[in-house]
Amino acid sequence: MSEHKAGSNLEKVLSAGHFAFTGECGPPQGANVPHLIEKANHLKGVVDAVNVTDNQTAVVRMSSWAASLILLEQGLEPNFQMVCRDRNRLAIQSDILGVYAMGIRNMLCLSGDHQSFGNHPESKNVFDIDSMQLIHTVKTMRDEGKFLNGSDVDVAPKLFIGAACNPFAEPFDFRVYRLAKKISAGADFVQTQCIYNMDKFREFMKRAVDMGLHEKCYILAGVTPMKSVGMALYMSKQVPGMDVPQALVKRLRGAGKGKAAEEGIKFALEQIEEFKEMEGVAGVHLMAIEWEHKVPEIAERAGVLPRPVV
Amino acid sequence: MIVAESKPIKELLEMVKGFKKILVVGCKGCVTVCNVGGAKEVAILASTIRISGKKEGLDLVVGEHTLERQCDPEYIDELKDIIGDYDAVISIACGVGPQFISERYPATKVFPGVNTKFMGGAVEHGVWSERCAGCGTCVVHLFGGLCPIARCSKSLLNGPCGGSSNGKCEISSDVECIWDTIVLKMMEQDRLDELMEFRPPKSWTTARDGGPRKMIREELVK
Incomplete structure (x- = not known):
């Protein structure tokens, strides 16, 4: 992985052997640019x-490419997310060219939450491709340099290709193979679903390392600090494919009134410490949902600052 | 078979409001099997319309007729001597029926009495489940004999997605994750290598996406 495929900052950080640290920012439900900039500037x-999410949870928001460009103008490097739910292969390929033309260099490829989750459940789902x-x-x-139909692309989009991976979805035994399949398909890096069940993740990483997947692809461990006991309960019961052990809920509850958020951060910091040492883990993807202002503090306490300049 | 469900009676009554002579036409095909459009249901619907008419002081004439099939012009022809006696027809066949009647009898006002749901079968008494999306290029053999196009909420050809949990789909605990079943079955059969094969984007040209479809069997064309 020495020669750069896209030359994005993320790719350079990873290829130089640094422990990567990525964040996430959801575009606004409107054209509120100042709000987006304010959130992004914390990062x-x-x-x-x-990561700039693409109509996440199937709720209409400012398009991920537009928000990615706004971040780019602000001097941040976007990881442009694209889901297959809302576009057919014509729109997908033209958006890929468009974002590359405008300077975006990372792209995360996702299926996308089904539209029944969101605020337009009446819509037609596309899923032309997965x-x-x-x-x-x-x-x-x-x-x-080829389109899906085999014809030539006039100037190929040099993007660093990302994929998602959920070690906690089922069937568990197939998950590591699915990751291998994504790597074979072209993933340069993966970001995992939010990790709470560390035992299961350790087992997953062991299997990934045994298959040598960490040598073919950078694996970033997903971390979302819990803000409250309510959030932990919601995540464990309402979010499909999320594995929140009861022990964690108990720990947050045990922290006492008004202290669950700090306990959630402490747990996240412990996770990050372990990921730094865990074989096969190349970095952390921190998804501090609507908690962007906490990211600098978490990064500081996690000892991942300053970020490498490559 | 084609599975359908009855339209709410309120909606149907609203549709045929103002008509005095109504013919209810059933079909002995799929809709009889799934208990929404056979002779029995024709009788029930006709009598419901009569009763509701009476409540409003109207003396509606409601005829009943059930055809062998509504997807075949030769059976649709059977209506030619009676259809002129009515000013509205309710077909309780699948979506094909009302259209074949409309095409054969252009002067007649035809209303659909059922909502056509999907191609599937009975999985238990009173429960039907989708099996086929009619994509026009069957590939179920690649997926342990199960169709992810019809049965995965996202029609994934390289599933399962990250929303699969306890054998259920992320959209509802009432929906089976077919990819969970496919994977477990194929791993059990020692067919992991087939699962690992990348399935390229499907050509949807043979599906509805390619435009309205028609099939011509030259040897059968007179």
């Missing part, structure tokens, strides 16, 4: 790249 200089095929599409456009 400036604190993370290597910022996330695996999306990864492969970007790779084919980038490395072979």
